[in-house]
Amino acid sequence: xxxxxxxxxxxxxxxxNDKSIKCEQNLGHDTMYWYKQDxxxxxxxxxxxxxxxxxxxxxxxxxxxxxxxxxxHLNLHINSLELGDSAVYFCASxxxxxxxxxxxxxxxxxxxxxx
Amino acid sequence: xxxLEQSPQFLSIQEGENLTVYxxxxxxxxxxxxxxxxxxxxxxxxxxxxxxxxxxKLKRLTFQFGDARxxxxxxxxxxxPGDTGLYLCADIYNTDKLIxxxxxxxxxxx
Numbered sequence: 639x640x641x642x643x644x645x646x647x648x649x650x651x652x653x654x655n656d657k658s659i660k661c662e663q664n665l666g667h668d669t670m671y672w673y674k675q676d677x678x679x680x681x682x683x684x685x686x687x688x689x690x691x692x693x694x695x696x697x698x699x700x701x702x703x704x705x706x707x708x709x710x711h712l713n714l715h716i717n718s719l720e721l722g723d724s725a726v727y728f729c730a731s732x733x734x735x736x737x738x739x740x741x742x743x744x745x746x747x748x749x750x751x752x753x
Numbered sequence: 754x755x756x757l758e759q760s761p762q763f764l765s766i767q768e769g770e771n772l773t774v775y776x777x778x779x780x781x782x783x784x785x786x787x788x789x790x791x792x793x794x795x796x797x798x799x800x801x802x803x804x805x806x807x808x809x810k811l812k813r814l815t816f817q818f819g820d821a822r823x824x825x826x827x828x829x830x831x832x833x834p835g836d837t838g839l840y841l842c843a844d845i846y847n848t849d850k851l852i853x854x855x856x857x858x859x860x861x862x863x
Contacts, residue, residue, distance in 0.1 A: 642795070678855075679790075679839055679855075679856045679858070680853070680855060680856070681796070681841065681853040681856075682853065683850055683851060683852075686849070686850075693849065694849065694850055696850075728795050728796075730795070735848075735849050736848045736849055737786075737845045737848065737849055737850070737851060738783075738784050738801065738803070738845050738848060741798050742798065742851070743795075744794075744795025744796050744797070745795050746793065746794055746795055747793070747794070747795055
């Protein structure tokens with residue numbers, strides 16, 4: 639029944655490691671997003687994909703690479719993890735690209751801690 | 754760069770009290786959304802307002818959009834513990850991107 643799911647829920651790793659976070663939606667939506675929420679709860683868009691095509695790339699370091707193997711999945715790979723990458727990462731999806739007409743549904747988040 | 758400031762940053766109240774939280778933008782909103790995020794969960798959309806002066810009600814929640822479309826408020830009547838969460842306003846920038854505010858953390862005690 640889960641609409642937008644993310645794995646893992648928690649991720650603890652050492653600085654310099656490479657890690658991936660997976661996201662899947664079963665809503666049949668065409669658009670998917672990655673957001674980062676910092677320790678002060680500030681939520682910021684990172685990427686969006688529409689029909690597997692990159693639409694928004696919000697000046698994120700190129701250590702972050704999203705990959706969309708199909709419309710239902712948008713994974714986030716992070717290379718050479720840094721302390722400042724510690725945050726909660728949210729995946730979201732919407733039916734279409736235009737947010738005014740297409741509600742975004744968020745996943746439960748992945749809490750990444752870099753030691 | 755647009756800045757969305759929300760106030761207060763934190764709010765702790767007793768069940769049954771009324772409260773108002775505010776969202777102010779450094780520039781005119783395109784359209785505004787309000788979200789609630791419960792601990793350990795992602796944000797959930799509460800409402801979208803588009804027209805200056807617009808008022809929308811969702812049960813005990815009343816949303817107002819300022820006439821000049823640079824501010825908005827969320828009023829909760831008779832708050833309940835289930836209202837506890839992080840309230841976020843967001844501008845729909847350039848039709849496809851959400852710019853979120855700084856958030857208000859609300860705690861309602863029984």
